[in-house]
Amino acid sequence: MKRTAGGTRIGRGDLVDESLAAVLARPWRAALTTLGTVLGIATLVVTVGIAATAGNRIVGRFDQLTATAVTITPADGADQVPGLGPLIGWDAPDRLARLNGTVAAVALAEAAPGSVPQVRANAIQDPSTVSARALGVAAATVGLPDALRGRIIAGRFYDAGNISRHDRVAVLGEEAARQLGITRLDDAPAVFVGSEPFTVIGIVGDFRREQAFAAAVIVPPTTAADRLGLTGVGRVVVDTELGAAGLIARQAPTALNPGRTAEFRVAAPPGLERARGAVQDDVNGMFLVLGLLCLVVGAVGIANVTLVGVMQRIGEIGLRRALGAARRHIAAQFLVESAVLGLIGGIVGAAAGMVTVVGVCVAKDWTPVLDLGLVVAAPAAGVAVGLLAGAYPAWRAARLEPLEALRGA
Known part of the structure; x- marks a missing residue:
């Protein structure tokens, strides 16, 4: 505290000391x-x-309510029942299209992670460079872009004619195309899955579900069975109308194989309630x-x-x-x-x-x-x-x- 001609003035230090003393008292x-x-x-x-x-x-x-995907897979060991055919056939999308509320469906067969062949963009193997890529390889029916909510970025997706003729064609995911250096399709580029050549006719991307297909090579199921050994359907993905997922999940096993409904596993989004x-x-x-x-x-x-x-x-x-x-x-x-x-x-x-x-x-x-x-x-x-x-x-x-x-x- 300081005294001046105008009176007493409290310094900043004194003010802080007095305040702390009052608080601590x-x-x-x-x-x-x-x-x-x-x-x-x-x-x-x-x-x-x-x-x-x-x-x-x-x-x-x-967001869970807008998840309209229903996935159907065989139960463990279901396809290995002696005397019975495959649980899910490649006609699964046509069977499911008859159900009320189905928007699109795709049947898929994917190479197991340990058996995926290397994918190259040319037939020349140069030991000094890394030309082969570890990409996913899958066989799919023609409804893949719609069922997985993707879009064709370049070219086109293969059609029923390509499937029936066993054509050696492939569609690349956008990430797979980027890794292989394929940006144009007008010169009919080819990719080699292992030693099997396929002509690239399209690039698909912007998947809203199953983004793993952005880094995959997708081929027709008939060609996959002939050249890559991908035969049986591993799963079916159905895109449904909003609110119809529960109904599709209940009816899908009967539509796919009415005599073996208990052998399916169905994953659907939660119900409204x-x-x-x-x-x-x-x-x-x-x-x-x-x-x-x-x-x-x-x-x-x-x-x-x-x-x-x-x-x-x-x-x-x-x-x-x-x-x-x-x-x-x-x-x-x-x-x-x-x-x-x-x-x-x-x-x-x-x-x-x-x-x-x-x-x-x-x-x-x-x-x-x-x-x-x-x-x-x-x-x-x-x-x-x-x-x-x-x-x-x-x-x-x-x-x-x-x-x-x-x-x-």
Whole structure:
């Protein structure tokens, strides 16, 4: 502190020292006040974060509803039953096209990861360079671009004529074409899968599902059986209309092989009821956390008010103790005061909450949904919060000695 001609001036250091001394003189009160600020800021951050998280979860749930792919595969050992033909034939897309809700379907046979032949863009093998690529190789019916939601980037996809003639043609995924250095199709480039040559007639890409086919060589099923040993259908992928996936999943085994329906494994997206329940559980859980945080903030507020009341009523406490009031009487008085504050807060809060919900629903033209059990329990919850918040201030008040309290007054 410095004295000047104009009076006394407090320096910055003195101001900081005085502030710290005042805070440290009442550490519990300062801690409760700080805790209120901490919880308030935390609630703000949590509210924004949980709102964003809830929005992301809801979007994710609805993304599940738009997942319209149904995948049918043989169960383990199903194709190895003696005396029976293949469980799934290459006519599977035609069979599934008759089902209501089918948009497109493709039957696939893929080379096992350990037996995939090397793919080269020319017949010359130069030991000094790496010309062969480890790409996926698959046989597929003509509906692959539609069923996997891809698009033809260049050229065309092979057709039924290419399949029936056993043509040595291939369609490359866009990543496979990039790795092999094939960018143009006007000069009829060829690729070698192992030692078998295939003429590239198209490039397909932008797959919205099954992105692995972007790095694959796709050939007609007849040619694959002749040249590459890919014979049996490994799986069928069906693109369905929105909401039809469950129906297709139930009917597909019968459509494919009515006598062996138990030998299929069908993977389908979750149903509407399941997704709706999951969304409701996510939202309820998120906002329950927000509600509990708000209760904690309210409890800290009651504790601060009660503690300030104890500090301001030291004289009254001392007088009551001097007249014969026991410690438990003082503690009970402050606990009851906190409980009354909590009860009033619970009643007013429940009423304000109901009015707010109804008001927002009227403004948005929504149908209000209120949990009457929660509204009825709100006053009791307020009393519980008040008792918990008032426990420490009541304990502080009960510890005061009469003589010390009267002196402090």
